[in-house]
Amino acid sequence: MADFTAQVFQNEYLPAGGDTVDAVITVNSAAGADTASNQGLLEVIIVDMSGSMNEDGGAKVRAAKAATAVAIDTLDDGVEFAIIAGTDKAMQVFPRSGTAVADAASRNEAKKIVKRLRADGGTAIGTWLRLASSIHATRPHLIRHSLLLTDGKNQHETDDVLQASIDASVGLFQCDCRGLGVDWNVDEMRLIANALLGTVDIIPGPGDMEAEFERIIAGVNKKQVADVALRLWSPKGADIEFLKQVSPNIDDLTPKAVAVDALTDDFPLGAWGGEESRDYHLRVKIPAGDVGDERLGARVMLALDGQAEPIALVRAVWTNDENLSTRINREVAHYTGQAELADAIHDGLAARASGDDDTATMKLGRAVQLAHETGNEDSVRLLQKVVDVDDPKTGTVRLRKQVDDADAMALDVRSTRTVRVGKGS
Amino acid sequence: MRVCSHCGEDCPADANWCEACGTDLDAAVQPPKHPCVSCNAPAVEVTNDGWCQVCGTKQPAPEDHVVADHGWFAIVSDRGRVHRSNEDAGAVAARSTGVAVVVCDGVSSTDESQHASQNAVRTIIGRIETARSTGVDQAIVQAAADAQTEILRVTSRPTAEPPSCTMVTVVADVVGTQADVCVGWLGDSRAYWVADGMATQLTRDHSWAVEQQDLGELDQATIEADKRAHSITRWLGADSHDVTPELKALQFELPGTLVVCSDGLWNYAPTETDMHDLVVAGGSDELALTRAERLVAFANSQGGHDNITVAVAYLKPQPAS
Numbered sequence A: 001m002a003d004f005t006a007q008v009f010q011n012e013y014l015p016a017g018g019d020t021v022d023a024v025i026t027v028n029s030a031a032g033a034d035t036a037s038n039q040g041l042l043e044v045i046i047v048d049m050s051g052s053m054n055e056d057g058g059a060k061v062r063a064a065k066a067a068t069a070v071a072i073d074t075l076d077d078g079v080e081f082a083i084i085a086g087t088d089k090a091m092q093v094f095p096r097s098g099t100a101v102a103d104a105a106s107r108n109e110a111k112k113i114v115k116r117l118r119a120d121g122g123t124a125i126g127t128w129l130r131l132a133s134s135i136h137a138t139r140p141h142l143i144r145h146s147l148l149l150t151d152g153k154n155q156h157e158t159d160d161v162l163q164a165s166i167d168a169s170v171g172l173f174q175c176d177c178r179g180l181g182v183d184w185n186v187d188e189m190r191l192i193a194n195a196l197l198g199t200v201d202i203i204p205g206p207g208d209m210e211a212e213f214e215r216i217i218a219g220v221n222k223k224q225v226a227d228v229a230l231r232l233w234s235p236k237g238a239d240i241e242f243l244k245q246v247s248p249n250i251d252d253l254t255p256k257a258v259a260v261d262a263l264t265d266d267f268p269l270g271a272w273g274g275e276e277s278r279d280y281h282l283r284v285k286i287p288a289g290d291v292g293d294e295r296l297g298a299r300v301m302l303a304l305d306g307q308a309e310p311i312a313l314v315r316a317v318w319t320n321d322e323n324l325s326t327r328i329n330r331e332v333a334h335y336t337g338q339a340e341l342a343d344a345i346h347d348g349l350a351a352r353a354s355g356d357d358d359t360a361t362m363k364l365g366r367a368v369q370l371a372h373e374t375g376n377e378d379s380v381r382l383l384q385k386v387v388d389v390d391d392p393k394t395g396t397v398r399l400r401k402q403v404d405d406a407d408a409m410a411l412d413v414r415s416t417r418t419v420r421v422g423k424g425s
Numbered sequence B: 001m002r003v004c005s006h007c008g009e010d011c012p013a014d015a016n017w018c019e020a021c022g023t024d025l026d027a028a029v030q031p032p033k034h035p036c037v038s039c040n041a042p043a044v045e046v047t048n049d050g051w052c053q054v055c056g057t058k059q060p061a062p063e064d065h066v067v068a069d070h071g072w073f074a075i076v077s078d079r080g081r082v083h084r085s086n087e088d089a090g091a092v093a094a095r096s097t098g099v100a101v102v103v104c105d106g107v108s109s110t111d112e113s114q115h116a117s118q119n120a121v122r123t124i125i126g127r128i129e130t131a132r133s134t135g136v137d138q139a140i141v142q143a144a145a146d147a148q149t150e151i152l153r154v155t156s157r158p159t160a161e162p163p164s165c166t167m168v169t170v171v172a173d174v175v176g177t178q179a180d181v182c183v184g185w186l187g188d189s190r191a192y193w194v195a196d197g198m199a200t201q202l203t204r205d206h207s208w209a210v211e212q213q214d215l216g217e218l219d220q221a222t223i224e225a226d227k228r229a230h231s232i233t234r235w236l237g238a239d240s241h242d243v244t245p246e247l248k249a250l251q252f253e254l255p256g257t258l259v260v261c262s263d264g265l266w267n268y269a270p271t272e273t274d275m276h277d278l279v280v281a282g283g284s285d286e287l288a289l290t291r292a293e294r295l296v297a298f299a300n301s302q303g304g305h306d307n308i309t310v311a312v313a314y315l316k317p318q319p320a321s
Helices: A056-074 A104-115 A125-136 A159-169 A186-195 A206-221 A330-353 A357-373 A377-383 A405-413 B113-128 B133-154 B208-215 B220-225 B272-280 B288-301
Strands: A003-009 A020-030 A041-048 A080-086 A090-094 A143-150 A174-180 A200-203 A223-233 A239-247 A258-261 A264-273 A277-285 A294-304 A307-318 A387-391 A396-399 B065-069 B073-078 B088-094 B098-105 B167-175 B178-186 B190-195 B198-201 B246-253 B256-261 B308-315
Touching: A003 A294, A003 A307, A003 A330, A020 A264, A020 A294, A020 A307, A020 A330, A041 A056, A041 A125, A041 A206, A056 A080, A056 A104, A056 A143, A056 A174, A056 A206, A080 A104, A080 A125, A090 A104, A090 A125, A125 A143, A125 A159, A125 A186, A143 A206, A143 A223, A159 A186, A174 A186, A174 A206, A186 A200, A186 A405, A200 A206, A200 A405, A206 A223, A223 A239, A223 A277, A239 A264, A239 A330, A277 A294, A277 A330, A330 A357, A330 A377, A330 A405, A357 A377, A357 A387, A357 A396, A377 A405, B065 B088, B065 B288, B073 B088, B073 B098, B073 B288, B088 B113, B088 B308, B098 B113, B098 B256, B098 B308, B113 B133, B113 B167, B133 B167, B133 B178, B133 B246, B167 B190, B167 B256, B167 B308, B178 B190, B190 B246, B190 B272, B198 B272, B208 B220, B256 B272, B272 B288, B288 B308
Parallel strands: A041 A080, A041 A143, A143 A174, A174 A200
Antiparallel strands: A003 A020, A020 A277, A080 A090, A223 A264, A223 A294, A239 A277, A258 A264, A294 A307, A387 A396, B065 B073, B073 B308, B088 B098, B098 B167, B167 B178, B178 B246, B190 B198, B190 B256, B256 B308
16 A cells, blocks of 8 residues: 655745635655555556548558557556447457456457457447446446547537536546547547546557557556545635646646535545655635634645545744745745646637637747746647747747647647646746 | 553553553543634644644644733733744742742744743742842852753754843842842843833843944944844853843832833833833733733734733832731
8 A cells, every 4th residue: 555645835924814825735655565455457448449540541540459459468467457449339349248357368368359350430439438437337446547549539429428428437437548640639538538537648640659558558557546535624614716736737626526524625636656746736715814823724634445644734824024925935836837838828729729810829929938937848849839939038939830730739738737846947 | 441542441440550551541641622712613623733623723832822820920921923932931939028030032043942941941930039138149140050051951962053042030029118129131131110100121131232322333223223233142042152140239119010021022112111101001900910911912912023921020018017
């Protein structure tokens, strides 16, 4: 079992009447000594076998099969797994029912079946999720993960059906979503990944797929505990304005709050590995105290298996000393900037898509400036494929006339990736 | 039946020790808890680490507000509104013919100065309450030396800023219709005699500002504007080169009121006139404790920028026998 620790970064000093407490909470896990007590894993791979996968002379479907084979080979011995082929319906292709336990024989059999798959039909992603849910639901004691690959939009069912399928899957498994090529919908995949505590990314071409599948499954192998939650107690009259994961990427957990009691909420964090570190930005409004008072803004606990362990305190101290109350905490400022960066990219790309070049130039210019200031070099590099940068310091940019669709999509899906404090110029 | 708080063993009701694990059952009893000072939530809502589980307010530590009341004399020491701990300490004690008062102000720029102030107060009051009237001045000098020894003993490791504190000690003995008052001090904690419509400051701060006034090279406005103005020039602590207090012996007609305080109070009433008006504002019937609490509350209402300690003693003529 992993052990969890936390560090709080905040300026606890508030001016008289101040009621807003900001804190960055870094949660770290350390591998427990007793690795035998780690929970088992269930991996359900969902691979798109719709007719569009036959485009490019079959290169996509060949790459998808090869990448799925790599994923199967990457699974650690003993991990339970199943393979779903997705079209306008979902079919469990391996094993015929239930789950298989990874060993040499089951891997070979699974790869043989994957090799024989043929791409045909439409795309109804809600049906894929529902079948995956039904498999995951039989193994509630395991760490449950899916890798979902699609190359297209959800064409053969309504948005309502997809949303209902997502809602029915919440809590049953985590899902990392990958889009192949440029014909899939970023917002659709983000909807799934956000709800199911996973990531979204673009796989630009068939040649990039094997490495990405291997990377994802290798990450899953390292998970040690499922269904971890951050539990926040805040005082009577308090209002949690937001709790966002801000590293490794931005994910607003606020709407995922599950009330434990009148003053306590759980925020699901999904599964954790033994050597992970994630940052969270909490903003809580609390009733203002008198100058000189000290109050808790929040007591941060880690909830696991119905047990909650306190890991950090977020404090508030009211003072008339402006030198103290106006101090800007570095971590809070940094992640506020990273969130603004993600918003600027998102808004800039939306304006660009709707033909509003002035807004797009302004927003993407601001994004370049923020990415430069905070040392987010990946974002700088991705932005440079969409805009020509005249001066990163002032955010002076020009929209590029020719932009590869894959580059715009990569910028969009990766806009929420953050860097940690200290990488800035 | 008593349940051991350490191992959960059921022990006989009259047991002093847990037979299973050896825990001292009396010592293991938790200190009594009080309802939340802010929202009055029941004591059960206050966690062992001192937070209210309803409104989140940090409950005051025992030393955040310390009171000793002896009727005609009393002392109150308070954390104030800014500092996170109370590094002041003070004590009052009855003498056969009068009263002894000690106030020490832990220097807040140094590490763990409450160790210095608390040890100094404990040491000095023990020496002074029983000192003979004829040798009070020498007793104060000796008590300061002993306090210094005690502070050095608890200064566990060498540090650039060792625990240190100011000290003001006052012994006031009633002789007929007069008070014999002996004051010894190091630093800027003060003693006043309040009577006949005026307050007389008995101490003279050992501070940069007062040193400059004595030198006479700078005008008062320049001195007060200097950020060193309040730096003290003498104190108790490992980095102090001379711990012999400055001494003053005075006589006053009775009745009169003795006020001894740290700069957490007098910063808001710096002149003798200010202090007089403040002290008498509560009327002539005010109890010593009420008066001390009112002065502390006044300092807090002005911002409470430092720890505040105030001792008040009413001295009256001996009834004619």
